[in-house]
Amino acid sequence: MKTKRIARQTVTFHHYSTVIVGAGAAGMNCAVHLCEMMKHKGIKDAEKRIAVVTGGLKLGASRMSGSDKQTYYKQGTSPEIPDCAEEFAKTLTAGGCCHGDLALAEGISSLREFAHLVQVGVPFPTDAMGTFIGYKTDHDPAERATSAGPKTSKFMSECLQRQAEAYGIQIIDKQEAAHLLTVGSGKSKKIVGIVTVQKSKVTASEWGISVFLAANVVLAAGGPGALYKTSVYPEGQTGLHGLAFRAGLAAENITESQFGLASTKFRWNVSGTYMQALPRLFSTNANGKDQREFLTGFFPSMSKMATDIFLKGYQWPFDPQRIEKHQSSLIDVLVFNETQKGRRVFMDFRKNPIGSAAMKPFKIKDLEPEAYDYLDKAGAFQATPIKRLAHMNPLAIDIYKENGINLYKEPLEIAVCAQHNNGGFAVNRWWESNIPHTFVIGEMAGSHGVKRPGGSALNAGQAGGLRAAEYIVNVYGGDVPKYAAQQKQINQQLSDLIAKLNSWRKSSGPTPNSVIAEIQDRMTTSGGHIRERHDAESALRDALSLYKAIGHRGLKLTSPKSVTAALQAEHLALGSAGILAAIVELLKQGSGSRGSHLVLADDGLTIHKDVINQATGAPLKFKPENTKLRKSILRIEFNEKAKGRFKCTKVAPRPVPTSRKAFEPAWQDYREGKIYK
Numbered sequence: 199m200k201t202k203r204i205a206r207q208t209v210t211f212h213h214y215s216t217v218i219v220g221a222g223a224a225g226m227n228c229a230v231h232l233c234e235m236m237k238h239k240g241i242k243d244a245e246k247r248i249a250v251v252t253g254g255l256k257l258g259a260s261r262m263s264g265s266d267k268q269t270y271y272k273q274g275t276s277p278e279i280p281d282c283a284e285e286f287a288k289t290l291t292a293g294g295c296c297h298g299d300l301a302l303a304e305g306i307s308s309l310r311e312f313a314h315l316v317q318v319g320v321p322f323p324t325d326a327m328g329t330f331i332g333y334k335t336d337h338d339p340a341e342r343a344t345s346a347g348p349k350t351s352k353f354m355s356e357c358l359q360r361q362a363e364a365y366g367i368q369i370i371d372k373q374e375a376a377h378l379l380t381v382g383s384g385k386s387k388k389i390v391g392i393v394t395v396q397k398s399k400v401t402a403s404e405w406g407i408s409v410f411l412a413a414n415v416v417l418a419a420g421g422p423g424a425l426y427k428t429s430v431y432p433e434g435q436t437g438l439h440g441l442a443f444r445a446g447l448a449a450e451n452i453t454e455s456q457f458g459l460a461s462t463k464f465r466w467n468v469s470g471t472y473m474q475a476l477p478r479l480f481s482t483n484a485n486g487k488d489q490r491e492f493l494t495g496f497f498p499s500m501s502k503m504a505t506d507i508f509l510k511g512y513q514w515p516f517d518p519q520r521i522e523k524h525q526s527s528l529i530d531v532l533v534f535n536e537t538q539k540g541r542r543v544f545m546d547f548r549k550n551p552i553g554s555a556a557m558k559p560f561k562i563k564d565l566e567p568e569a570y571d572y573l574d575k576a577g578a579f580q581a582t583p584i585k586r587l588a589h590m591n592p593l594a595i596d597i598y599k600e601n602g603i604n605l606y607k608e609p610l611e612i613a614v615c616a617q618h619n620n621g622g623f624a625v626n627r628w629w630e631s632n633i634p635h636t637f638v639i640g641e642m643a644g645s646h647g648v649k650r651p652g653g654s655a656l657n658a659g660q661a662g663g664l665r666a667a668e669y670i671v672n673v674y675g676g677d678v679p680k681y682a683a684q685q686k687q688i689n690q691q692l693s694d695l696i697a698k699l700n701s702w703r704k705s706s707g708p709t710p711n712s713v714i715a716e717i718q719d720r721m722t723t724s725g726g727h728i729r730e731r732h733d734a735e736s737a738l739r740d741a742l743s744l745y746k747a748i749g750h751r752g753l754k755l756t757s758p759k760s761v762t763a764a765l766q767a768e769h770l771a772l773g774s775a776g777i778l779a780a781i782v783e784l785l786k787q788g789s790g791s792r793g794s795h796l797v798l799a800d801d802g803l804t805i806h807k808d809v810i811n812q813a814t815g816a817p818l819k820f821k822p823e824n825t826k827l828r829k830s831i832l833r834i835e836f837n838e839k840a841k842g843r844f845k846c847t848k849v850a851p852r853p854v855p856t857s858r859k860a861f862e863p864a865w866q867d868y869r870e871g872k873i874y875k
């Protein structure tokens with residue numbers, strides 16, 4: 199560590215072989231593997247060559263998010279049901295737009311990484327014979343899902359952190375990402391490190407700037423949670439999408455996010471047993487008065503309505519292909535419909551669902567067989583939802599209690615929330631981005647297709663970290679570069695950054711908070727789970743002009759420390775423009791409703807005659823999926839000089855690799871390092 203004076207600021211320089219940005223389950227796992235693999239290769243002082251740099255060790259989706267039993271989806275471990283990586287890859291690629299090599303690598307790495315998590319201490323449950331107990335998510339035949347409870351991903355990142363600390367890897371907390379340093383251009387472009395601002399070190403005269411230089415940079419900063427107003431991403435999960443676009447990383451499938459029902463006072467998914475316990479769903483006006491059973495008018499019977507509530511448990515993400523004919527995602531549409539009218543929606547675990555006068559009263563025996571049989575097997579025929587939930591999953595009640603909500607005493611407010619980005623930055627089979635030496639892992643990587651099985655995000659994050667670490671150590675080694683020859687370029691970028699921050703002190707531009715609020719409103723309205731081409735085009739125009747305005751006028755700092763919020767606002771502005779540009783392009787290509795979003799179209803299918811488009815007063819109509827686009831991945835790159843600032847291209851999904859070699863030639867490839875070519 200050295201300090202230098204640049205543009206009248208004290209800048210602290212750190213040098214590593216690999217810097218990982220983000221301390222969630224993906225980043226921590228990569229750090230642990232890097233250290234182990236460097237040691238295996240005989241690289242001295244491995245732990246000193248690696249650093250994890252994060253905005254918040256206790257922030258991020260892994261640390262702060264979950265559900266009733268947060269799912270980890272891996273290859274099956276049942277002693278009686280066979281499973282294999284190719285079958286796993288088939289499931290991952292089934293929804294389209296998913297690279298087969300990534301899906302196969304996630305399948306192949308799955309059990310190795312699961313065992314690694316067990317080894318570092320994640321308490322995945324076993325039976326008396328040592329079998330890791332699995333369960334089915336939405337008809338998966340191999341019982342691939344498992345869980346360590348509501349906080350699976352928290353346990354994962356904590357256990358991996360303990361391991362990283364035991365190895366002596368440096369974890370540098372409270373570093374807000376401000377800039378990705380690049381040198382060279384075109385094919386020789388390289389990201390050589392990250393510049394951060396530490397809020398606690400910001401004073402009237404100093405910006406608290408640190409520079410982390412490295413031969414390899416692993417971006418593991420999670421999803422773009424702060425882009426949405428209605429969101430179950432944890433507060434403070436900003437991500438790095440804007441900075442990554444600006445540094446030249448290409449994104450794929452960035453249009454594909456998951457949305458679903460979640461509680462809003464405490465951000466948590468209400469999937470699984472929360473729904474299977476069959477709570478009453480009702481709405482109120484904005485003041486919490488005027489209770490209404492808003493679902494009843496849309497269902498032909500109590501049996502259908504209650505069965506759909508049950509199915510929302512494991513058909514959790516909003517799915518436009520599950521709306522028609524009273525399927526379970528009609529519930530999401532109706533919740534959204536209600537909130538659009540300015541009403542609030544609640545789940546009440548103290549009462550069973552209440553029907554209309556035309557419906558029979560709720561009785562468990564009247565449920566459709568799928569729901570009835572499940573509750574029968576679970577022994578969950580208790581009289582009220584809270585008793586059924588307490589029987590099936592008491593930890594699901596405890597997690598709310600820990601966060602100040604007593605489900606025995608109060609209803610739970612919910613909404614259709616942004617939850618996960620299936621797309622992200624493009625990676626090859628070793629999770630290396632389009633810029634050599636820069637890797638992207640975890641939710642920030644665009645490794646999923648349009649749909650993914652619940653729980654596969656956590657598996658993908660572990661697989662990506664393993665693959666990136668293996669490639670880095672075996673191909674790039676463990677050297678710590680000095681970048682003496684590039685120092686001029688680096689200093690210039692630092693001077694530019696400092697000049698920008700200084701100019702913000704005197705800016706007449708908007709405040710960071712107002713910019714973030716504007717972005718969140720726009721993304722939830724026009725880039726969320728309901729989309730429409732003209733609306734998205736107008737949102738993109740507004741997003742681009744906001745980005746341009748920030749460039750011209752800067753951001754007005756309300757205090758020196760608000761510089762971190764200003765940095766976030768600036769890169770969220772670019773990130774949101776990138777996502778909207780991709781959404782507009784996909785709509786122009788004639789895509790329809792797919793994954794977890796609905797595309798409105800006047801000539802589309804009617805959802806239900808009473809689900810009204812608030813803008814026109816006419817029944818809401820949606821365009822079905824254009825299945826031809828399953829074979830085309832939308833790739834997008836930032837180009838400051840181009841009209842519209844972003845360039846979109848179509849990429850064919852890479853197939854699942856099928857070539858296999860006999861042991862001896864494969865062993866030779868391994869010994870000679872040909873597997874990395």
Ligand SMILES: Cc1cc2nc3c(=O)[nH]c(=O)nc-3n(C[C@H](O)[C@H](O)[C@H](O)COP(=O)(O)OP(=O)(O)OC[C@H]3O[C@@H](n4cnc5c(N)ncnc54)[C@H](O)[C@@H]3O)c2cc1C
Binds near residue numbers: 253374418654
């Ligand atoms: C409510 C909810 C429930 C979920 N349930 C499941 C489930 O059951 N199964 C499943 O597989 N997946 C689930 N997911 C998704 C999964 O939890 C995430 O995709 C995963 O945890 C992401 O891990 P990560 O390591 O990539 O990023 P995160 O865990 O989000 O970590 C990001 C890291 O980057 C840091 N960071 C972010 N922005 C910046 C910045 N600007 N500057 C510096 N540092 C920054 C953060 O502080 C953090 O350390 C769920 C997500 C949510 C929100």
